Amino acid sequence: MVRIFFFFLLLFSFSYGDKLQSTADGDLLIKKIKSLINPATFAKDRAYIDTIFSPKEDYFTSDGKVNSLKVIKTLKENGILNLFFKKPRDINITFKTQGEPQFFVKIMSDSLQNVGYYRYVTSESTLSESEFVWKISLTSEYAADPLVLSQELKKSNCEIIDIIRENETDWAYVVDMKNARLDVSVLE
Structure with missing residues (x-):
């Protein structure tokens, strides 16, 4: 009798385990979407969001993030994502990486200038054993477009691996610069 119970338990876990994982993954995706847009927009467009993010598995990396x-x-x-403000506002952007700090600041400075941000102030920079954090402040009519910034960073072989929107004007980027290089022409 016990063997039959465990057999059915095992059968159930194989049958429904993938659905339980899919639900957990869907919750992670919804949590990320909620963090990127304001709550009123999410509530208003929830049905539309469920439709455009189907299948949910398409929005995960190979390592499950x-x-x-x-x-x-x-x-x-x-x-659904609005990056524009009605008037210029102070924006705070945090960049995190595990690479060489001076090299990272050079790459980020060049990338920011190439996407139109010339006037910014370093508000904080910290170096720990595990990562370098560089925070800048600037005034703009719109938040930095993550897609444009990502394309610019790709020119230096850097990759944005996560984006966190803390609020409308505070964003954080986690940047992988394992294969980083300067986007400059080689003189012959």
Whole structure:
């Protein structure tokens, strides 16, 4: 009798285990979407969001993390993510990496200038054993577009691996610069 019980338990786990994992993954995706848009927009567009983010599995990386850039791209393409303000506002952007700090600041400075941000102030920089954090402040009529910034960073072989929107004007980017290089021409 006990063997039969465990057999059915095992059969049940194989049958429904993938659905339970899918639900957990869907919750991670919804949590990421909620963090990127304001609550009123999420509530108003919930049914539409469920439709455009189907199948949910398409929005995860191979290691099971939410692909923030793909989520942002879908939100922008469907008019749900608004990066513009009614008037210029102070914006705070945090960049985190595990690479060499001076090299990272050079790459980020060049990338920011190439996307139109010339006037910013370093508000904080910290170096620990595990990561370098660089925080900047600037005034702008719109938040930095993560997709444009990502394309610019790709020119230096850097990749944005996560994006966190703390509020409307505070954003954080986690940048992988394992294969980083300067985007400059080689003189012969």
